Amino acid sequence: MSRLTVVAALALLSLITYLDRAAISSVKDPVAAELHLDDRAMGAVFSAFALGYAIGQIPTGWAADRYGPRLMLTVVVLVWSLLTGFTGAMHSLGALLAVRFLFGLAEAGAYPGTARAFYAWLPASEHGRANGLVFAASRVGAALAFPLMAWLLAERTWRDSFYLLAIPGIAWAALWWSFFRDRAVTAVAGAPSITLSAALRTTPFRLALFQYFATNFTTFLCLSWMNPYLKTRYSLSTAEAASYTMIPLLVGATAQWISGSVVDRLYVSTWKRHSRSLPAIAGFSLATLGALSIPWAADAPAAALCFAVTALGVEITISPSWAFCIDLGGKNSGSVSGAMNTAGNLGSFVSANAFPWIQSWFGSADPYFYLLCVLNIASALAWTRMSRDPVKD
Numbered sequence: 001m002s003r004l005t006v007v008a009a010l011a012l013l014s015l016i017t018y019l020d021r022a023a024i025s026s027v028k029d030p031v032a033a034e035l036h037l038d039d040r041a042m043g044a045v046f047s048a049f050a051l052g053y054a055i056g057q058i059p060t061g062w063a064a065d066r067y068g069p070r071l072m073l074t075v076v077v078l079v080w081s082l083l084t085g086f087t088g089a090m091h092s093l094g095a096l097l098a099v100r101f102l103f104g105l106a107e108a109g110a111y112p113g114t115a116r117a118f119y120a121w122l123p124a125s126e127h128g129r130a131n132g133l134v135f136a137a138s139r140v141g142a143a144l145a146f147p148l149m150a151w152l153l154a155e156r157t158w159r160d161s162f163y164l165l166a167i168p169g170i171a172w173a174a175l176w177w178s179f180f181r182d183r184a185v186t187a188v189a190g191a192p193s194i195t196l197s198a199a200l201r202t203t204p205f206r207l208a209l210f211q212y213f214a215t216n217f218t219t220f221l222c223l224s225w226m227n228p229y230l231k232t233r234y235s236l237s238t239a240e241a242a243s244y245t246m247i248p249l250l251v252g253a254t255a256q257w258i259s260g261s262v263v264d265r266l267y268v269s270t271w272k273r274h275s276r277s278l279p280a281i282a283g284f285s286l287a288t289l290g291a292l293s294i295p296w297a298a299d300a301p302a303a304a305l306c307f308a309v310t311a312l313g314v315e316i317t318i319s320p321s322w323a324f325c326i327d328l329g330g331k332n333s334g335s336v337s338g339a340m341n342t343a344g345n346l347g348s349f350v351s352a353n354a355f356p357w358i359q360s361w362f363g364s365a366d367p368y369f370y371l372l373c374v375l376n377i378a379s380a381l382a383w384t385r386m387s388r389d390p391v392k393d
Helices: 003-026 028-035 039-067 069-087 093-107 110-121 124-155 158-179 203-223 226-233 238-267 277-296 300-316 318-362 366-386
Strands: none
Touching: 003 028, 003 039, 003 069, 003 093, 003 110, 003 124, 003 158, 003 203, 003 226, 028 039, 028 093, 028 158, 028 226, 039 069, 039 093, 039 110, 039 203, 039 318, 069 093, 069 110, 069 158, 110 124, 110 318, 124 158, 124 238, 124 300, 124 318, 203 226, 203 238, 203 277, 203 300, 203 318, 203 366, 226 238, 226 300, 238 277, 238 300, 238 318, 277 300, 277 318, 277 366, 300 318, 300 366, 318 366
């Protein structure tokens, strides 16, 4: 396989990953109606994935470092695709929570495995664009999930929809095992590496964990409660809500590509030392402005625009975050990036539960959006310290 083919294959995987995980938000209403679940119960369903995903990050990252991304990605993609199908067979809250938790546990290997493959196949000067493309594809997958599921729900049941969603991942796993090969000699040979335990003793990496918690706290809103929020607050139909929900996700996909390109351009300039931090600081600042505006949106188009600004900002921060971990972890980039993604998906878990609880406590979701602002401001400040040498700090 060529480097371009590797990046394209992993971008396709990223699209499938988010198509699978965003689908549950699209079917919230029929699932809740059939299983008699309220919003808090559905928040638990959304967050069960995030909890499993967080727990699985470091083990799957270690497996990618130890056994290579060929074997690790083949196994986890096959397993999570089967669990996607099993989601459609669940008939109780407990069973649904269990299968979504296991689904998250398996899907945890996707991005640590990708990071390890990029370390082996790509020079550091291409990590920004590669990560940007991969995460852009993820947002396209999430955006496609909403109209796709709306169409499937019009033609079939929500259960049949999950059975069909299992097919792309199974096909991808078979092709990856057949054509991809791990590389023993990396394109960045000789670059310093750091173990996860050593990374955890540095201030910049601990700040990286915090800022990625905030990143996923924000992005998971777009994958979980944004669609129901728009549908309920502005009295939209399922198809209308799906259309508006797509906008921030597609904007996020654009942001990923732009961010990755900027990261790589800065890396080969005199601003190399700040090639990760400057885009991230700008992104968190923009996300703060967007989140602050959401409670004031008068109608659905205005709300979609505010969500899009928020998504644009926070998505800009993702490519530099993963490039930071690959820089730091080197041959251990699977476990190091997995640790960061653990923190991030704890943010997803908290976010999925915080939204309905805050809305219940305050009678409004507005305080949730103000909390987003606080987290994004703090993360921008964190990156001012992360721009220092993370190994020597």
